[in-house]
Amino acid sequence: MKNRIKAFFAKEGTKSVLSSLLCIAAGIFVGWLVLLALALFSDKIPVSHAFKGLGIILAGPFASGGSKNIAFVLGDMLFEAAPLMLTGLSVAIAFKTGLFNIGAPGQYLMGAMSSVIVALAIPTTPATAFWVWLLALLVGMISGMLWGMIPGFFKAFLGVNEVIVCIMTNWIAANVVSWVFYNNKQFINAAGGKSAYTLPTTANGVSTPKLGLDKLFPGSNIDIGIFIAIAIAILIFILLNKTTLGYELKACGHNKNAAKYAGMNEKRNIVLSMALAGGLAALGASLYFLNGGAELAWNTYGKLPDTGFNGIPVALLASNNPLGVIFGSGFLRYIDKGGYNLAGFTAYNEYVSDLIIAVIIYFAGFSKLIKDLLSRRKAAKAEKADVAIKADDATQAGKEEDGK
Amino acid sequence: MTFLIQQTLVYTIPLMIVALAGVFAERSGIINIALDGIMIFGSFVGALAVYIMQTAGMFGDNTQIVFLIAMLVAALAGALFSLLLSFSAINLKADQTIGGTALNMLAPAVTLLIVKIVSMQDRLSMPKALGFIISNPDMNDVFKPFFDKMFISTYIVIALFVVLSILLYKTKYGLRLRACGEHPQAADSVGINVARMRYLGTTISGALAGLGGYIYIATTASGTAEGTVAGMGFLALAIMIFGNWKPVGIAFGSLLFGLLKCIGATYASLDINGDGIFALKELGLPIYFYNLVPYVVVLLVLAFTSKKSRAPKAEGIPYDKGQR
Numbered sequence: 068m069k070n071r072i073k074a075f076f077a078k079e080g081t082k083s084v085l086s087s088l089l090c091i092a093a094g095i096f097v098g099w100l101v102l103l104a105l106a107l108f109s110d111k112i113p114v115s116h117a118f119k120g121l122g123i124i125l126a127g128p129f130a131s132g133g134s135k136n137i138a139f140v141l142g143d144m145l146f147e148a149a150p151l152m153l154t155g156l157s158v159a160i161a162f163k164t165g166l167f168n169i170g171a172p173g174q175y176l177m178g179a180m181s182s183v184i185v186a187l188a189i190p191t192t193p194a195t196a197f198w199v200w201l202l203a204l205l206v207g208m209i210s211g212m213l214w215g216m217i218p219g220f221f222k223a224f225l226g227v228n229e230v231i232v233c234i235m236t237n238w239i240a241a242n243v244v245s246w247v248f249y250n251n252k253q254f255i256n257a258a259g260g261k262s263a264y265t266l267p268t269t270a271n272g273v274s275t276p277k278l279g280l281d282k283l284f285p286g287s288n289i290d291i292g293i294f295i296a297i298a299i300a301i302l303i304f305i306l307l308n309k310t311t312l313g314y315e316l317k318a319c320g321h322n323k324n325a326a327k328y329a330g331m332n333e334k335r336n337i338v339l340s341m342a343l344a345g346g347l348a349a350l351g352a353s354l355y356f357l358n359g360g361a362e363l364a365w366n367t368y369g370k371l372p373d374t375g376f377n378g379i380p381v382a383l384l385a386s387n388n389p390l391g392v393i394f395g396s397g398f399l400r401y402i403d404k405g406g407y408n409l410a411g412f413t414a415y416n417e418y419v420s421d422l423i424i425a426v427i428i429y430f431a432g433f434s435k436l437i438k439d440l441l442s443r444r445k446a447a448k449a450e451k452a453d454v455a456i457k458a459d460d461a462t463q464a465g466k467e468e469d470g471k
Numbered sequence: 472m473t474f475l476i477q478q479t480l481v482y483t484i485p486l487m488i489v490a491l492a493g494v495f496a497e498r499s500g501i502i503n504i505a506l507d508g509i510m511i512f513g514s515f516v517g518a519l520a521v522y523i524m525q526t527a528g529m530f531g532d533n534t535q536i537v538f539l540i541a542m543l544v545a546a547l548a549g550a551l552f553s554l555l556l557s558f559s560a561i562n563l564k565a566d567q568t569i570g571g572t573a574l575n576m577l578a579p580a581v582t583l584l585i586v587k588i589v590s591m592q593d594r595l596s597m598p599k600a601l602g603f604i605i606s607n608p609d610m611n612d613v614f615k616p617f618f619d620k621m622f623i624s625t626y627i628v629i630a631l632f633v634v635l636s637i638l639l640y641k642t643k644y645g646l647r648l649r650a651c652g653e654h655p656q657a658a659d660s661v662g663i664n665v666a667r668m669r670y671l672g673t674t675i676s677g678a679l680a681g682l683g684g685y686i687y688i689a690t691t692a693s694g695t696a697e698g699t700v701a702g703m704g705f706l707a708l709a710i711m712i713f714g715n716w717k718p719v720g721i722a723f724g725s726l727l728f729g730l731l732k733c734i735g736a737t738y739a740s741l742d743i744n745g746d747g748i749f750a751l752k753e754l755g756l757p758i759y760f761y762n763l764v765p766y767v768v769v770l771l772v773l774a775f776t777s778k779k780s781r782a783p784k785a786e787g788i789p790y791d792k793g794q795r
Contacts, residue, residue, distance in 0.1 A: 101584075109588060167568055221770075227777045230504070231712050234705045235766040242766075246759035368762055369701060379572055416587040421580035429555070429573035432565035 083386040086437040090384070091398070094427030098124070098419060105415070112414040120413045124405035124420065131408055135285070140408075142284025144400045146358065149292040150175075152396040153351030154378030156303055157215075157344040159387040163307060164340035165320035170218055170233030171348040172375025173240035174211040178349025179356050179363050179372075180244045182207030186268040186357055187254050196272045200357060203273065207353030208346045214240060215345015219338035229341070237375075241368050248365035255365060264362035274359030288360035295354060297393055299347070304389040316340050348375060380424055383431045399424060475730075476616040478737055480625055483729030485510075485687040488628045489707035490714065490721045491635060492679035497716060498639065499672025500652040500665075501560050502787040504571030505553070506680050507704025508578035512552045513681025514688040515582040517545030518595055518696035525598045534602040535623055538689065542624060542682055549681015550674050552578070557673040561666050564789035579698035586696060595696040603689055624686045635675075636718035648672050652783035655790045665790045680704065709769055715780055728765055735761035 075081055102117040123130040128140040154171045161168035185203040218232040248254060248265065256266045268274055275290040283289075307313035318326040319336045327333045351374065355361050364370075381399055385391025406420025489506055496503035503509075521541045530536045556574055559565040586595045607619045639645040650658040651668040659665050687700050710728055714720030734741065738751040738761050751761075773780075 105585075105588065111588065221774065221777075225774050225777045226780070227773045228712060228782075231709045231773065232770065234702070234709060235770050238702065238766045239763055239770075242759040242763045246757060246763075249757055249759065368759055371702075376576075380576065383569055383572075414588070416584060418580050418584040418587065421576065422584055425573050425576035425580050428569065428576060429559065432559050432569035432573060433563050436563055436565065 080388075082438045082441050083388065083391070083434070085441065086434040087384055087386065087391070087431070089437060090427050090430040090434065093430050094423050095121075095124070097426045098423035101422060102415060102419065116413040116415065120409050120415055120419070123409050123412055124402065124423070126405065126408075127401040128404040128408075130405065130412070132412075138284045139286035140404055142280070142287025142289035144397075144404050145284075145293045146287060146289045147355075147403075148396045148400045149296040150351035150355040150374050151377055151381060151399060152293075152296040152300060152392055153354070154348045154375055155381030155385065155392040155396050156300055156378075156389055157347035157351070158378040158382035159385060159389060159392055160303060160307070160316070160347065161340055161344040162382055162387045163320050164316045164336060165323065166219075166222065166229050166337065166340060166344075168215070168218075168233060168341065168344045168348075169230055169376075169379065170215065170236050170345070171378045172371035173233070173237035174214050174345040174348035175352040175372050175375040176240045176244045176367065177214040177345075177352075178207040178211040179352035180247060181210035181349075182353035183265050183268065183356050183363055184247075184251075184254060186273040187266055187271050189271075191272045193272065196274075197276075199271075200273050200275065203268075203357055204350070204353045207357075208350045211349020211352075212342040212346035214349070215341045215343075216338055219341030222341070223334040223337040237371055241371055245366050245368040256362070261362075263364055263366060265365050267359050267362055268357050269359035273357065275354065275357050288358055290358050292354040292358065296351075299350070300389045300393050303347075307389065312339075348378065351378075377424075380428045380431075383428055386434065473612075473616040473619075474737075475733065475741065477620055478733040479726070479729045480621075481690050481729075482732040482736075483725045484622075484625050484628045484690070485683040485703060486707050486710055486725040486728055487632060487722060488686070489680050489683035489704060490710040490725055491632055491718065492676040492683065493708055493711040494716055494718070494721065495635070495639070495648075495672045495679065496676035497711070497783050497786045498649045498652045499669045500655060500783060500785045500788070500790070501557070501669055501673050501676075502567040502571065503553075503556065503673065503676050503680075504568055504708065505556055505574035505578075505704075506676075506708055507700065507702065508571075508575035509549045509552055509677050509680035510684030510687065510700045510704045511578040511582055511698060513545040513549035513684035514700060515578075515586070515595070515696045515698070516548035516681070517541040517685030518597070518688060518694055519585075519589075520544040521597055521601070521694055522589075522595060535605070538601075538603045538623060541689070542627070542685055545685035546678040546682040549684065550678040552681065553673050553677020556677075557670050560673070560789065561669050564791075567787050567789075575704075582696060582698040586698065593697060597694045601689060601694050622686075622690055624690065628682075628686065631679075632718065632722070635679075639718070649783070651790075652785055655785050656792075656794065659790075659792065669790070680707075683707070712780065712782075713769055713772060715776075716783060728769070731761075731765035731768065735765065 099117070099121045102120050106112045106114045106117040128144050129137055131137045131140040154175060157171050157174065158168050182203045185206045186199060189199050191199050214236065217236050218229045221227040221232040222229040254265050255262060256264050275292055277290045280289045280291065281287065307317065315326065315331045315336050318329070318331060319333050323333050356363050377399060381392055381395040384398065385395040402420045402423055406417040409415050409419055410417040489510060493503055493506055521537060524530060524537050524540065552574070556570050559570040560567045583593060587593060589595060603622055605621050605623060610619050639648065647658065647663045648668050648671065650663060651665050655665045684700055687703055688694055688696060706728065710721060710724040714724040734751070735758065740749065741751050742749055
């Protein structure tokens with residue numbers, strides 16, 4: 068039993084989880100110190116709010132007050148976790164191939180645009196609505212794949228740093244999306260005060276199936292998107308760990324030249340990895356906007372969606388493990404909801420949760436160091452134990468000799 | 472024409488100094504993807520300084536002194552903020568991209584957290600108009616574009632740019648700093664303290680980015696701090712690569728980008744030859760087209776010049792004495 072526990076703690080995965088948990092604890096602690104410092108410096112905030120605030124953040128959606136509110140906020144948390152999970156997967160799969168996909172916001176926007184247009188442009192009857200929904204989802208994903216391939220091509224065939232191309236394609240996407248909707252006013256909501264948004268897809272009878280989840284979390288936007296996202300995370304896990312393609316992608320990430328030497332087509336793998344990443348980010352947007360309750364702010368040329376960027380902390384928190392991404396995205400949304408409750412119940416505001424996440428990511432940068440420290444302590448202990456056993460053996464041998 | 476030159480400079484100046492900030496960090500071997508975050512932090516602290524000075528009624532009439540102090544404070548804030556990156560990258564040998572990403576997230580969070588407590592909304596607007604513009608309406612047409620309706624920051628940044636470029640390329644300190652970005656082991660073997668040089672590079676980088684951040688919001692957004700600089704830090708990063716990590720290339724790149732950005736912002740009221748016809752407006756293209764152009768141009772230029780692109784060899788790799 069003791070050995071089994073030891074083996075459990077020696078596993079790479081356990082160490083990753085432990086170091087992520089340590090980062091989270093440290094991040095929350097620093098966040099709390101900031102709350103305390105603000106309370107001490109500002110006469111608008113009583114010091115007691117710093118303690119109350121910590122409790123509210125830790126309770127996340129459960130501090131929403133009243134079971135009705137909790138059900139509603141919890142449902143929305145799950146609904147909003149789905150797109151974040153997919154952008155997290157997008158960043159993670161690119162990281163596995165040694166690429167930094169900071170282009171998720173652009174891919175997300177392309178997916179949102181394509182899905183919304185398909186869902187609104189094809190007339191539906193109640194019988195065909197589901198198929199239009201499915202088509203919109205697929206078209207959204209494919210447009211994101213194509214958009215993601217641009218940085219892939221630049222990296223693989225022209226040797227241009229993917230970070231720069233991703234940043235450029237982000238802003239190009241933001242302008243393209245605004246331009247397309249500007250020229251196609253039929254997709255924009257004409258209702259008073261709503262002209263900044265596209266029509267909800269329910270205007271055409273298209274929406275993601277809810278399967279009664281809305282009864283379980285009354286008032287929230289929850290749909291089966293969260294299950295689709297989890298299923299895709301598991302699929303990506305299998306792809307990366309159990310298939311040849313996944314092995315090749317990871318090999319390219321570890322050492323591009325070695326992968327090439329081993330006969331892999333590293334250029335194809337880079338493009339493919341970015342295409343997958345783009346498709347995942349776009350699928351996140353499709354799931355979010357096909358819900359019917361979410362509206363797309365179409366005139367987005369000056370702003371990139373946060374959900375795209377927040378894929379980066381999710382992936383880092385999960386050490387790029389697709390299964391870890393499920394929990395990483397859930398945690399981010401949990402803290403988010405805590406932040407909004409904090410704004411509601413104390414003199415602080417919702418940006419505290421952003422601060423905590425930023426600090427967690429800062430510490431996540433040290434995760435290799437933390438893991439090394441964990442292993443080194445283990446190694447030192449093992450060495451000590453080894454020496455003790457040897458010493459034991461020696462005395463034993465000595466005794467035996469004495470016996471002779 | 473005068474208007475076009477002045478507006479182009481408004482966008483060029485912050486891009487130029489922040490791209491140079493990127494060069495200082497990367498030449499010393501540290502990838503500074505946090506330029507955008509440092510800009511945001513610098514712009515916030517600079518705006519806060521102006522806010523405090525204006526509310527206290529300090530330097531009432533002399534707005535140029537207020538501007539100078541704000542720039543100084545912003546640079547200082549940027550330098551201090553960048554120490555977070557240096558510490559994680561140099562002392563703890565952490566992944567520099569992750570550290571930079573964390574700073575990029577931390578800056579808007581801290582800014583908005585404090586701004587919302589101070590002003591009860593998501594932006595910190597100045598109590599009074601800034602009045603940072605220097606006007607010399609009596610100038611003749613040759614000098615007018617460069618001395619009328621200008622900001623003092625323009626001259627300071629150009630001077631700084633020249634001085635720092637000379638420092639980086641013509642002095643032994645510059646050579647040592649660049650050596651740490653190319654081959655730190657070799658630099659160490661001749662007695663250069665790699666860690667100290669990298670700290671120096673990143674701190675200069677932070678100061679310049681913080682300064683650029685405040686100049687950007689002071690000249691384009693009447694000094695309002697909103698926890699964003701509209702991605703200018705990332706643009707500067709692109710210009711740095713575009714300019715091949717060299718000052719001349721960067722100056723050229725930021726001028727080109729500044730011009731394209733300026734056309735994007737002012738195309739509707741742009742009358743280049745003064746004949747009363749707004750040529751670009753009559754083309755009937757929406758604002759999105761003009762916003763797109765700079766990014767597409769950068770992509771195309773990168774596609775054609777990438778073979779010649781040369782990043783510092785050791786950037787992003789933590790210095791390890793034991794490695795060869």
